[in-house]
Amino acid sequence: MQMPNLLEAKKRTKIEPKTIDYNLKEEYKSLGKNKTYYIKTYGCQMNEHDTENIKAILEQMSFKETDIMENADLILLNTCAIRENAHNKVFGMVGRIKHLKESRPNIIVGMCGCMVQEEVIAEEIKNKYKWLDIVFGTHNINELPQILAKNSKNKSLELEVYSIEGDIIENMPAKRDSKYKAWVNIMYGCDKFCTYCIVPYTRGKQRSRTKENIINEVKELIKDGYKEVTLLGQNVNAYGKDLDVNYDMSDLLEETAQTGIERVRFITSHPWDFTDKMIKVIAKYPNVMPYIHLPLQSGSNKILKLMGRRYTKEEYITLYNKIKEIIPNCAITTDIIVGFPGETEEDFKDTLDVVNTCKYDSAFTFIFSPREGTPAAKMKDETSLEIKEQRLYKLNDLINSYARKANEKYQDQIVPVLLENTSEKNEEMLMGYTDTMKLVNVKASKELIGKIVDVKITNVKTWSMDGEIIN
Numbered sequence: 001m002q003m004p005n006l007l008e009a010k011k012r013t014k015i016e017p018k019t020i021d022y023n024l025k026e027e028y029k030s031l032g033k034n035k036t037y038y039i040k041t042y043g044c045q046m047n048e049h050d051t052e053n054i055k056a057i058l059e060q061m062s063f064k065e066t067d068i069m070e071n072a073d074l075i076l077l078n079t080c081a082i083r084e085n086a087h088n089k090v091f092g093m094v095g096r097i098k099h100l101k102e103s104r105p106n107i108i109v110g111m112c113g114c115m116v117q118e119e120v121i122a123e124e125i126k127n128k129y130k131w132l133d134i135v136f137g138t139h140n141i142n143e144l145p146q147i148l149a150k151n152s153k154n155k156s157l158e159l160e161v162y163s164i165e166g167d168i169i170e171n172m173p174a175k176r177d178s179k180y181k182a183w184v185n186i187m188y189g190c191d192k193f194c195t196y197c198i199v200p201y202t203r204g205k206q207r208s209r210t211k212e213n214i215i216n217e218v219k220e221l222i223k224d225g226y227k228e229v230t231l232l233g234q235n236v237n238a239y240g241k242d243l244d245v246n247y248d249m250s251d252l253l254e255e256t257a258q259t260g261i262e263r264v265r266f267i268t269s270h271p272w273d274f275t276d277k278m279i280k281v282i283a284k285y286p287n288v289m290p291y292i293h294l295p296l297q298s299g300s301n302k303i304l305k306l307m308g309r310r311y312t313k314e315e316y317i318t319l320y321n322k323i324k325e326i327i328p329n330c331a332i333t334t335d336i337i338v339g340f341p342g343e344t345e346e347d348f349k350d351t352l353d354v355v356n357t358c359k360y361d362s363a364f365t366f367i368f369s370p371r372e373g374t375p376a377a378k379m380k381d382e383t384s385l386e387i388k389e390q391r392l393y394k395l396n397d398l399i400n401s402y403a404r405k406a407n408e409k410y411q412d413q414i415v416p417v418l419l420e421n422t423s424e425k426n427e428e429m430l431m432g433y434t435d436t437m438k439l440v441n442v443k444a445s446k447e448l449i450g451k452i453v454d455v456k457i458t459n460v461k462t463w464s465m466d467g468e469i470i471n
């Protein structure tokens with residue numbers, strides 16, 4: 001058993017991360033024969049992509065995927081720790097699965113992802129959820145085969161969670177959700193330590209992959225018919241800062257664009273590391289999409305300081321204006337937290353102020369959730385939940401009104417859309433995204449799935465648009 005440890009998770013030493021080549025041992029290749037697996041994924045794109053790796057590993061072990069949890073022989077929850085409600089959702093699900101396990105004791109039930117990297121959660125599992133079979137963290141997805149094999153031999157809980165700065169695992173297989181869009185990790189972990197955030201503890205030290213490995217992955221994806229890649233990291237603008245090379249995010253973005261892939265995106269951009277060179281590269285290459293997710297978190301300088309974000313409201317707005325000036329059609333979205341400890345009505349007004357200035361295309365908004373072990377969890381918080389909720393509703397109303405206005409500009413415009421799939425609500429329609437990341441539903445034949453087509457927007461709503469294909 002290997003338990004996570006908060007103090008270890010915080011450490012940042014100069015020790016170079018190891019690069020480990022994933023390789024499945026022969027003895028594990030038939031461990032999942034005649035068995036099915038079901039994975040439920042919570043959290044961000046990082047976790048979604050980890051799930052794609054986990055699925056491929058399981059399939060190399062001969063497991064087959066099922067989308068009916070009740071029938072599966074192996075059930076895995078890939079968890080998120082970012083806010084308290086993530087915790088409640090996961091343990092609600094664990095309760096449901098316990099009933100299944102009571103009627104089918106042979107099923108294997110596991111948890112992985114960010115939540116189990118938390119010391120308190122791992123303790124809770126060890127004490128109250130001993131009936132679980134496997135628990136592994138974000139640093140050792142590659143060890144899943146061994147962990148499953150040990151559990152199958154010992155028939156007891158295998159809990160293996162490391163609090164280490166982390167290695168880089170290359171050559172993990174991926175069973176991607178889409179045949180046209182792919183996530184490409186460019187870095188792991190985060191060193192920013194924003195005072196509210198658990199990610200630096202659950203994901204470890206910032207580790208950038210080499211540009212060679214990234215560009216090779218993109219080239220392979222092109223060969224496999226992929227149209228779009230999203231360069232993925234908690235803080236992509238800091239790419240390369242941990243490597244001893246004179247090569248940064250703007251260089252990587254440029255080189256990715258030069259591979260000729262039809263669409264390049266990146267997420268998430270911390271405003272602090274956003275260079276002018278980056279803006280120029282986005283403007284220069286038509287295949288770098290004019291869409292930037294630029295988390296604000298708060299519009300109050302006092303709160304930004306308490307959050308450890310290292311930029312001011314003014315610096316954020318200057319960056320925003322610069323982007324809009326050089327890339328006028330750029331869509332910008334954001335993340336905002338309300339009810340951070342010490343946030344007064346004045347501070348909240350500052351946030352509304354920035355929203356009124358930036359008129360975002362859309363935003364994810366959250367009520368501050370204290371995460372054990374982070375500095376903000378210890379800060380004095382005197383605002384009632386009721387007031388925080390009122391702030392959230394008010395903010396959401398404002399965000400929605402700008403989202404609607406941003407969409408209205410698209411009425412009757414012709415825009416490129418990568419058609420991805422049939423629409424969820426209507427089988428006759430296809431869905432896809434514009435270059436600016438607007439969701440569009442189009443009446444079109446299924447043969448067009450996977451193509452980038454010109455669409456005329458015929459109807460706009462707050463969160464999506466309808467359009468028709470232009471021939």
Ligand code: SAH
Nearest residue numbers: 196197234268295335336337366367368369
């Ligand atoms: N790396 C990204 C953010 C990843 S987490 C960045 O720095 O921009 C996604 C979002 O969750 C954050 O932008 C923040 O708005 C929100 N979030 C993170 N920790 C939170 C907490 N403790 N309470 C509420 N929201 C939080």
Ligand code: SF4
Nearest residue numbers: 190192193194197199
């Ligand atoms: Fe969390 Fe800040 Fe890192 Fe984003 S940059 S993952 S908010 S610590």
Ligand code: F3S
Nearest residue numbers: 043044080081082114
């Ligand atoms: Fe959640 Fe971990 Fe992502 S905490 S938001 S799954 S990095």
